[in-house]
Amino acid sequence: MGRYVFNRLLWMIFILIGVAILIFTILYLVPGDVSTHFLGESATIEDRAAFNHKYGLDQPYLAQLGNFLYSLFLKGDFGTSFKYNTPVIEELLVRIPRTLFLGVSCIVVNALIGIPLGMMAALHQNKWQDTLCMVLALLFVSVPNFWLALEMVDLFAIRLGWFPPFGIDKTTSWVMPIIAGSMAGVAANARQTRSSMLEVIRADFITTARAKGVDEGIVVRRHMLPNALIPVVTGLGVGPSKSIAGNVVIERIFTIPGVGTYMLSGIDNYDYPIVRSSVVILAVFSSLVMLLVDIVYAIIDPRIKAQYSGKAKGK
């Protein structure tokens, strides 16, 4: 098991290097000169040359890329902001916990609401509970989360004054961002849980369990649920990696000073070191969540566990 986690971590580092190269290249290909964007049309040629030289922008692509990767992965240096002339890492360290908190809260809400909704629907297939849950899920996936966020601000913050409309000063500040950020995930989880439950309900081993005379409640809890949750766990992993990106917009609407808003400010200001580093950090989050999911998956499913722990298959 330990070796499996180690291998996966190694693999993750490889992926992150790839992500860094990809992001660097995309931003390198932005048409026009960075110094023009940043210093404005009025800057003199000398100013621009000085700027380019300072940040190594006058070097060829490969040298710049090598430099970027070297400082990022070997020195842990995320570069320096063009605009503020401060190390990006300092700002990131302050912001990372906020983004993580929002992301993890959304995952928890997704699971706590989505899974029971899907279960209820599956256990009452084709009855009103099923219809209700599925209509709710359909609504949740269809409503854009940033619009919902704006409407919530309108109603609950400005008109009713229940929550602060923006910022993170109070504990209640987090309520609306978390609700808006988890809508789509709740719906996805509910749908996934329902369909995998319906598959498991018809499985032969459920008939075996019933034939043992086991109480229906135990059949659901002990036999159906664990099997149905395996694909849901996978979904839980894909969901947040989506919602971390979706949360970029949520962060901006509620002006949460997280990694997402930082990245957007970098985009607005052509401050590419900020953009690059923020994307790498967000990719780290989503890779870590995926890794976590794979580990959980390996723990709950003995078939996968055996595959990784190198235990020989039965004789």
Added chain:
Amino acid sequence: MEHNNQTVKRKSQFAQVIERLLTNKGAVVGVSILLLIVIISLVGPLFCPYGYNEMILTDKFMAPCAKHLLGTDAYGRDIFTRLIYGARYSLLLGITGALAGMAVGIVLGLIDGYLGGMFDTVFMRFLDIWAAIPGQLLSIIIATALGPGFVNTIIALSIGEVPLVIRLLRGQILSVRKEDYLEAAHSINASPGRIMFKHILPNVISPVIVNTTMNIGAIITSAAALSYLGLGIKPPNPEWGAMLAAGKSYVGVYNWLVLYPGLCIAIVVLCVNLFGDGLRDAIDPKMKK
């Protein structure tokens, strides 16, 4: 299952899917509303009393009334008119974005399925990297690099979708590869091209189509989000997301600026999803039960 002593008629599978689709209330409602919106967005401007960018400065921030059904914005532009024009953007972006992603995904997926071996190994590694950046985040970065504009937005939106299509297609191809009829095709000397296009593609394409349909809704939302961030369609074009962005400062004051564009997005996405769900059930009736 069979009609006794009656010639079995050739019924194209497409016709069967349509038949089943028509029995699905949700899908029918979804498609009808979508068609209505398409017709309105095409014909509507002919009957609109205002231009989409016509500023009536005396009518600034008018609440919905008889003159301006859904009110006006900060420049006195009629919201209703702008929404009608905006429908074109959302629908076009959603559909072309999803189709572009699907097309590229299918081409790459088939190449991968055809070459297999080493190419597959390397390509899958590359795809892992591609997919490690969450789709919407990648769209934001690509949109930043390309700059705003209609075509650029489509590229930015579809790029995140491609790895998912490839993975889906690849999984399908792998499962179909185990089927005996492929071995049978080899044994009757079918060429690789024939096997790919006659035996594999028709049997793997349905989930991809369903997935693409389901994606249209997500892409419409992403498109609006990009415009909201100022990276997609730029004002003064009446894109719904851009309208939301313009209205966000007046939240709590002139709430119709945000309410109606958002509602439009939600309704279109809902209809697309209803259609997608119906299509999934119609293409694979087993999945429903």
Added chain:
Amino acid sequence: MGNNPFLSVKDLRVEYTSDKKAIYAVNGVSFELEKGKSLGLVGETGAGKTTIAKSIMRILQCPPACIKSGEIYLDGEDLLQKSEKDMLEIRGKEIAMIFQDPMSALNPLMTVGEQIAEVVATHDKSLSKHEAEQKAIEMMEMVGIVGSRAVEFPFQFSGGMKQRIVIAIALACNPQLLLADEPTTALDVTIQAQVLRMIKDLQDKIETSMILITHDLGVVAETCDTVNIVYAGKILEKGTVEEVFDAPTHPYTRGLFDSLPKLNEKTDRLTPIPGMPLDPSIKFEGCPFAPRCERATDRCRQGEIHETHLGGTHYCSCVLCDQRGEA
């Protein structure tokens, strides 16, 4: 036959609903089984054999599968009148079932020991967890698997081994009635021989009665005392194995025997049964086999076909026997 048979099924009818259409799966089945004996239910795909077994066990999910009428007496009590709560006591303890596909009959996420212990613990609440586990290990040893493998998961066992575990679950509470639904169809012939032998030995040991569902007449000949031939949810012929195998009477039974390649005689050509099985969504009248029967007359297609007593315990539902009986 004794006055008080151990199991008696009377006029059982089961219907499924699929896409709002009714599927007539079991259409008035009656049979009896004496204590300690084994009965073979033989028929082809879709004949309703499994539905009959699941009806006795009362594990059909309604909808879609509903028991429309009938009585099932086990030791004189009608199972169909029992409450679900009473049935929980009976299932696994009085009646147990072995399923066709050992690959999917076990929960992939529980160890096999836990799965055997579960049925033990369910029916004997006085046992501690440890005692239930001990019993599970005992059961595994009984079906020929080393007890130390109780902590392993189903995927670590071969098909034949899994089926042994399913059998261990079924027999763990010494049931009075064992329903074995094609227990060896998925297994290789040498493993089938091992498993059938084991089921028979254990059946003798714990004196349980058995209904063996199969499509294989050979398996019935090796294992059962009596046999019922099922077609389209109806029993067309029944009797002891000797009676039916020595003198197959119903045209369908004969058709089955004629289509089998024989091991100990040379046949140049087999005689298949023409036509196709009945569409179960059509309610038939008369004999369900009439459309495929070469000797069918108008009489076969109308009214109720009665069982004709051919002597001993041998019965046949065919107009031809009826006439012969009268004649």
Added chain:
Amino acid sequence: MAPVIEIRNLKKYFGVAAGTNHAVDDITMTIEKGTTMGVVGESGCGKSTLGRTIIRLLEPTAGNILLNGEDITHAKGHQLTKVREKMQIIFQDPYSSLNPRMSVEDTVSEPLVISKKYKSKAEINDAITEIFSLVGIDQRFRNAYPHEMDGGRRQRVGIARAIALNPEFVMCDEPVSALDVSVQAAVLNLLMDLQEQRKLTYMFVTHDLSVVKHISTNISVMYLGQLVETSPSDELFDMPLHPYTKALLSAIPSTDIHHKKEQILMKGEITSAINPKPGCRFAPRCPHATEACSQPQALQEVGKNHFVSCCRVKELG
């Protein structure tokens, strides 16, 4: 009679996670024109792999395959095209063997279209009409899709596809094991009729011993990739010599209730052919195994066309 198929020391190995699977290990066999070679064995014994290797759907690891005396082991390109037209396959599963998106007519006409032997649509059409009546599919099913037909009819479509180009050799991979007995009988009859009319040579792979006895001229018994015994059909049932053959035959449930035979129950379960030890692979389960069984076994001739691969065959009798 000339042999249609000759295979010499044929081997097919697969690399798997745990090592090398010796699925087909050193098999030599001859199939005469117009005869049926039955190949029996339990799941995992390599019988299907053997058949697929012979008809060149799988690349042989070593050994030779001769079709009408011509070595086709490494046939490529045009030669392979010609070879495949002469060797066809019928599958076990009538569901997975037909492309669900192709009508029955398209499926059966595909080999004709690919072969380019027919000049016009009308010719192909006539050919299909003939094939359909030959295999007993009603013409009204021409436009049907596989899911609109029952298992027996689907299997006939599979047979129609296989014989469309008039092959010489057909490898039948458990063609009736997915069918009910009453349908199975009809398909077996059809296969035997076709053999007679078209002088077909069959290799009939199955686990069902009564079926194989009925249809085969000769029978080969396989165990974990190795050939343990091969013999004329009747002789094998009257006088099985290899301990595995004996056990296998004794395990068949018989409908003959008056002559109950003594069952030989084997110890343990079938293992696997992954990284096998040298010697007889049946030895671990064999009641008669001795030291000598761990040596490589040679096929010994014990009668006309009757070979056994067991070093103790003479002593055991």
